[in-house]
Amino acid sequence: MKARNLGKVFLATVLAGAMMAAPVMAGELSKATEVPVEELPVTGIGTTVATEVKADGEYKIGYIAKNTTNPYMVAQAAGVEKAGEDMGFEAITQAPSTPDSVEEQVQLMENMIQQGCNAIIVHCADSNGIMPGVRAAEEAGIIVLTIGTPASQDTFLRTGVDYYETGYTVAKDIAEALNGEGQMIILEGPPGAANAIERLNGINDALADYPGIEVVASQTANFKRTEGMSVTENLLQKYTDVDAIIGANDESALGAVQALKAAGIEGVLVGGFDGSVDASNAVKSGDMFETYNTDPYGSGYIACAYAVMYLNDGTEPAGKFIPFPSAQVEPLITADNVDTYINEFAWFNAVQE
Amino acid sequence: MMSENKVLNALKKMPPVVFMLIALIILFSVLNPNYFAVNNFRNVFIQCAPLMVLGFAQTLVVLTGGTNLSMNAVVNIVTVLAVFMALKGVPLVLAMVIAVVAAVGIGIFTGVLIAKGHMPAFIATYGVQNVFNALALTITGGASIYYNSDLYHKVYSSSLLFIPAPVCVVIVMFIFTWILLNKSKLGMQIRALGGNREALKLAGVNVVRSEITVYAVAGFLGGIAGLLTLCRVESGQPIVANGWEFQSVAAAILGGSSFKEGKGGVTGTIFGVLLIQIAQNGLNVIGVQAIYQSVLVGSIVLAAIIIDAVVRMRRRD
Numbered sequence: 001m002k003a004r005n006l007g008k009v010f011l012a013t014v015l016a017g018a019m020m021a022a023p024v025m026a027g028e029l030s031k032a033t034e035v036p037v038e039e040l041p042v043t044g045i046g047t048t049v050a051t052e053v054k055a056d057g058e059y060k061i062g063y064i065a066k067n068t069t070n071p072y073m074v075a076q077a078a079g080v081e082k083a084g085e086d087m088g089f090e091a092i093t094q095a096p097s098t099p100d101s102v103e104e105q106v107q108l109m110e111n112m113i114q115q116g117c118n119a120i121i122v123h124c125a126d127s128n129g130i131m132p133g134v135r136a137a138e139e140a141g142i143i144v145l146t147i148g149t150p151a152s153q154d155t156f157l158r159t160g161v162d163y164y165e166t167g168y169t170v171a172k173d174i175a176e177a178l179n180g181e182g183q184m185i186i187l188e189g190p191p192g193a194a195n196a197i198e199r200l201n202g203i204n205d206a207l208a209d210y211p212g213i214e215v216v217a218s219q220t221a222n223f224k225r226t227e228g229m230s231v232t233e234n235l236l237q238k239y240t241d242v243d244a245i246i247g248a249n250d251e252s253a254l255g256a257v258q259a260l261k262a263a264g265i266e267g268v269l270v271g272g273f274d275g276s277v278d279a280s281n282a283v284k285s286g287d288m289f290e291t292y293n294t295d296p297y298g299s300g301y302i303a304c305a306y307a308v309m310y311l312n313d314g315t316e317p318a319g320k321f322i323p324f325p326s327a328q329v330e331p332l333i334t335a336d337n338v339d340t341y342i343n344e345f346a347w348f349n350a351v352q353e
Numbered sequence: 354m355m356s357e358n359k360v361l362n363a364l365k366k367m368p369p370v371v372f373m374l375i376a377l378i379i380l381f382s383v384l385n386p387n388y389f390a391v392n393n394f395r396n397v398f399i400q401c402a403p404l405m406v407l408g409f410a411q412t413l414v415v416l417t418g419g420t421n422l423s424m425n426a427v428v429n430i431v432t433v434l435a436v437f438m439a440l441k442g443v444p445l446v447l448a449m450v451i452a453v454v455a456a457v458g459i460g461i462f463t464g465v466l467i468a469k470g471h472m473p474a475f476i477a478t479y480g481v482q483n484v485f486n487a488l489a490l491t492i493t494g495g496a497s498i499y500y501n502s503d504l505y506h507k508v509y510s511s512s513l514l515f516i517p518a519p520v521c522v523v524i525v526m527f528i529f530t531w532i533l534l535n536k537s538k539l540g541m542q543i544r545a546l547g548g549n550r551e552a553l554k555l556a557g558v559n560v561v562r563s564e565i566t567v568y569a570v571a572g573f574l575g576g577i578a579g580l581l582t583l584c585r586v587e588s589g590q591p592i593v594a595n596g597w598e599f600q601s602v603a604a605a606i607l608g609g610s611s612f613k614e615g616k617g618g619v620t621g622t623i624f625g626v627l628l629i630q631i632a633q634n635g636l637n638v639i640g641v642q643a644i645y646q647s648v649l650v651g652s653i654v655l656a657a658i659i660i661d662a663v664v665r666m667r668r669r670d
Contacts, residue, residue: 065643068644093642094637094640094642094643095642095643097643097647097650098595098596100592101592101593101596102586102593103586103593106585106586107396107400107633107634107637108637110400111396111634111637112637114392114393114638115385115638115640116387126497126586126588126590127499128497128586128587128588129497129586129588129590129593132505132509132586132587135506190496191494191496193495193496194496
């Protein structure tokens with residue numbers, strides 16, 4: 001159903017990627033390479049992810065999360081550990097003891113080099129701050145893979161979602177559901193955060209094709225539920241006829257849901273990103289229209305598959321940035337598929353078991 | 354016989370943290386064959402360079418009977434300010450110098466609050482921490498800021514006589530604080546501020562001025578630690594040093610400096626910082642999960658402080 005837009009999304013991704021990569025990252029990063037789903041080294045998504053790839057030698061692969069407090073990060077580490085079991089390598093998962101400390105992430109990278117890791121996968125807390133660690137690893141001949149936030153220069157591979165594409169996909173789907181007519185509020189991410197900016201660009205570019213949709217307000221909710229709620233409450237005072245709200249992540253979208261409920265307003269389509277437990281339940285109960293499964297579990301897993309393939313026989317990935325999940329693996333969670341999602345493959349099940 | 358006694362006496366004089374450090378290194382070496390390697394210790398020394406310099410600053414403050422909880426904010430604001438000015442067209446090296454001058458300014462401001470305003474150091478420095486952390490976040494809009502330069506990498510990758518440059522900076526700062534503390538008038542006053550403030554006043558010393566000077570020096574050292582951090586993370590990071598304000602206090606106490614007697618000094622602080630850093634590094638290398646690491650590092654530090662206190666009490670008896 002969603003595949004119809006694939007070509008357009010792909011083209012827009014590449015074009016917009018070219019336009020915005022320049023100011024954000026000084027143009028040093030490669031654009032997304034969309035690999036056809038049958039050529040990916042893994043099948044499935046979420047906890048159903050699997051692979052044929054097996055390690056030919058005794059490899060040690062290190063993974064560094066941003067923190068241990070966010071379920072998203074915990075699920076990513078779990079994906080790397082599952083990959084270690086399935087493919088037959090030693091997985092070492094670490095995170096800074098001070099949440100989101102890039103300085104500690106660099107220390108962890110240095111220590112992993114010392115431990116003799118063959119590859120290091122890192123969810124960077126900061127693109128520029130991680131570079132000393134990236135350089136140290138590359139000087140030691142160790143490949144570096146990033147998930148989500150990339151390093152400020154190309155490494156062996158970047159995977160995880162293409163934030164631009166996630167924004168584009170959700171905004172387009174909601175615009176279609178509104179038949180291209182209506183008022184919309186956007187709850188932006190933290191000002192200055194690269195992933196939030198990319199996602200917002202995707203949302204705005206998608207909406208540019210729908211002149212009938214008017215974005216009445218676009219304000220930051222800092223990825224937080226409380227701020228999503230208060231900002232929405234304030235905006236609902238002024239705009240009484242809103243048809244849709246897009247939160248830059250599930251937390252801010254859920255804040256909007258609470259504000260709508262408190263105001264007794266029904267029928268507003270709320271979209272979010274990440275496919276978290278609460279958001280999935282909100283989709284199930286009809287409070288939220290949809291969320292995008294950013295699948296940390298699967299992206300940790302696929303990063304390992306690419307690392308193992310390279311360590312086996314030097315196989316290079318098809319590009320420097322291969323997004324996963326992407327539009328082609330149907331990442332949108334709506335009322336149609338939310339039950340299957342929660343029961344069969346949601347990434348958060350890997351953490352909660 | 355005589356020389357044996359001398360060795361024994363020298364050993365007895367060492368702060369207990371030295372022995373705990375050795376025990377910890379032996380433990381990690383047994384647990385992981387990769388641990389005891391030149392490269393790993395090189396990593397440890399480079400990794401702890403900023404905390405080391407902060408530890409020296411904190412030692413001075415602890416000896417006056419205070420704690421400086423704004424040290425993290427000084428580091429944060431220095432990284433942010435230097436990058437911010439560089440982005441506005443100021444040459445990076447000049448921007449770094451101005452940032453350190455600003456750090457001294459923050460130190461003087463803090464010192465005035467405490468010495469002239471008679472505020473408890475704990476509260477005053479906590480307030481200063483919040484103000485400047487907020488300022489750092491405001492300047493950067495919450496994210497990190499970046500100014501492209503080879504300088505950072507050069508600082509961290511060059512070395513003098515096989516000693517990595519950041520470690521050289523630490524050595525210079527150590528000599529500076531050691532001389533300040535042991536060979537200067539101010540050093541005597543610092544110890545007396547914590548030990549016997551009234552006697553110092555009666556001796557006609559301008560207590561207010563010497564206390565402000567201590568915080569100014571701490572600000573300067575914080576500025577140097579900020580530059581080391583800037584070169585390490587190659588960007589202006591408004592939250593990078595959060596947590597170091599307490600780690601540096603712990604390191605000073607572990608190293609044998611006391612709030613009340615004016616006893617101790619920067620030599621012990623080196624071992625205090627190393628204990629914290631080696632605990633962290635060792636737990637990384639043997640592969641302990643981050644959630645357990647904080648508990649273990651905290652327990653090691655707590656245990657070290659308790660053992661230290663017990664040993665000192667025994668020695669006094």
